[in-house]
Amino acid sequence: MVGVFAFPALLPDFVAAWGLSNTEAGWISGVVFAGYTVAVPILTTLTDRMDAKRVYLAGALFAALAALGFTLTAEGFWSALAWRALSGIGLAGTYMPGLKALVDRVSGPKQARWISYYTASFSLGTSGSFMITGAVAEAFGWPAAFGLAAAAAAAAFGLVAVALPGVKVVPPERKTNPFDFAPVLRNRAAMGYVLGYAVHVWELFGARSWMVAFLAWVLASQPGAGGLSPTSVATIGGLVAMATSILGADMAVRFDRRRVCAFAMVSSAAMAAVIGFCGGLPYGVVAALMLLYNALIQIDSAALTTGAVMAADPARRGATIAVHSLLGFGAGFVGPLAFGMVLDAAGGATTGLAWGLAFASLGAVVALGPLALRLK
Template sequence: MGPVFALPALLPDFILSFKLSSAEAGWLSGITFAGYAAAVPVLSALTDRMDARRVYIAGALVAGLSALLFALLAQGFWSALLFRALAGIGLAGTYMPGLKAMVDRTAGPQQPKWLSWYTASFSLGTGISFLAAGLLAQGLGWRGCFAVLGGGAVLAAGLVLLLRPQTPVVVLGAKLLDLRPVLANRQVMAYVLGYFAHMWELFGLRSWMVAFLAFAAAGQAVLTPTVAAAVSSLVAMAASIGGAALALRFDRVRACSVFALSSAALALLVGLSAGWGSGWGLAVVALMLVYNGVVQLDSAALTTGTVLAAAPERRGAAIAVHSLVGFIGGFLGPLGFGWVLDMAGGHQSAPAWTFAFASLGAVAALGPLALWGLNRTKRN
């Protein structure tokens, strides 16, 4: 995960050095998740046919290569766009295939808890990515930073190579990309569409958080924007685990709906904090930490809901659909945020930040509609 959020962590610097508009910055942040969405149907569906460990190792090596190429060859918007798209393909080969590798190696009543921990670890990786990028760039520059972080992806490939082999159960006659049984499963699609709205908000937030804090919280010196982003990811990890536990204890659909509506309200409040002034910088950071926790409450709960609602022999395909649709939202969120920011006055305008965050909240509020509209059968 090291290279994944290195660009958002250094986004203010790239805006200046690459002379980017807010819309172009949104493209660079979002294209990673577009690359992810393009590759994940095939790579995740493959885990129903072969050991998911093999897919993960290939994906980790691609992730490391993309970071190295970015470090050596990125010169401006278009070259950076290409290498960040390749990074998304690497992420597609690791995140959900890694989940499937764990599902294939676990069973019993504790499995939902392990699923929640795995999904929540995405936030831990996010935090490390933000923090490491900020620290490494200070001493090595952004090129050295990307090169070092790419080495972490290669290390991940070596770690997963140590797992014992596991052959999945293959459905006879099933086609590799036949996703129709998954699309016909109303329970699965309820969680998938809820995940789409969640990912739009989450990645819009994560891609623009450092740039927002550099604007709205510049008057405080307690936490730099990249350190605040790293701390927020740890808060998000704890919240994701906690939200998954609440979804197991209470009704999953109701819990996820409450989480989504709460994060939508906080998105608007964070946007309004852009105009509070320099004396309120620490309060803005504190509010951002709270928002990061709330927005993450339903992440693991939604993914676990998809896995539990899917037929065991089609979990790879269900994960493929879940991840594809979710990361399309992950691509559109940063792009839409940047577009609203430009249209409303640019990244130096406090009202523009308010409108941009309000757009995230509006999409987040649509998630419960899908959860309640489609999930009419027995809930997990």
């Protein structure tokens, strides 16, 4: 995952170097998840018919090639857009197929906890993406950062190829169309979590794609201000998010899962409504608030995915995960783009009002989540 958030980590640099508008920057940040959305229904559904390990290996190889292509040929909006879209296909072949590979290899009462750990590790990957990309780009330039992302994806290919044992997957009856998603859509219990996940990811990826740019604006507007760099804050935010995701998943096991998720959504929506308007506060205070916002966003992440997997028909678990990812990461594509559009429409990235309204738009979307969770 080193390359997944490499562009948002360096967004201010690319905006300046390539003369991008905020809307164009939003397109490049979000198109990863558009590529993911196109590919994930096919790749994840295939895991009901074959060992998910095979799909993962193909996805890791694709991710490596996409990062390498960006390194060698990206020089502006269109070339960056194309390579980032292809990197989304690589993510589609690794993230949820990796979850299916885990589910096929563990069972019993601790399965839900393993699913939660796996899902929370997405935040660890996010943190690493911001940290590694920022550090390498500062020292050697952005091509080196993306080249390292390619090498990391190739290393993931090797690790899974060697260390993960194969399993025999017994597919459903051959008369069943593996790409018939109607039974999944009729599963109200699973779809409640799926729709809740969609609004969660809209907020999550919208915030993660723009928080470095927001913090950079706050820092630049306060001459003499010091503290952690924006990419360092984003890195720590990913680690905080991982911890709260695991905590939220554990709370969902102990208490009512839907209530825990609804509480998290209402809390993060409230934070989104105000954080963008706090740019005039001291930089250290804004950075601390951003860490708190990261924590609140992530409380329900693993709990929502675990809920969808546990509510799925075992014979259609791969298809359920595919729909879960399709809607979730489709929203993840729109979130960063919509954020950039609101930012441009409200006056641009140099005004506190524009940042406030852009973050508030994320809160307005995630506030719809508790309604989706009422499906049972």
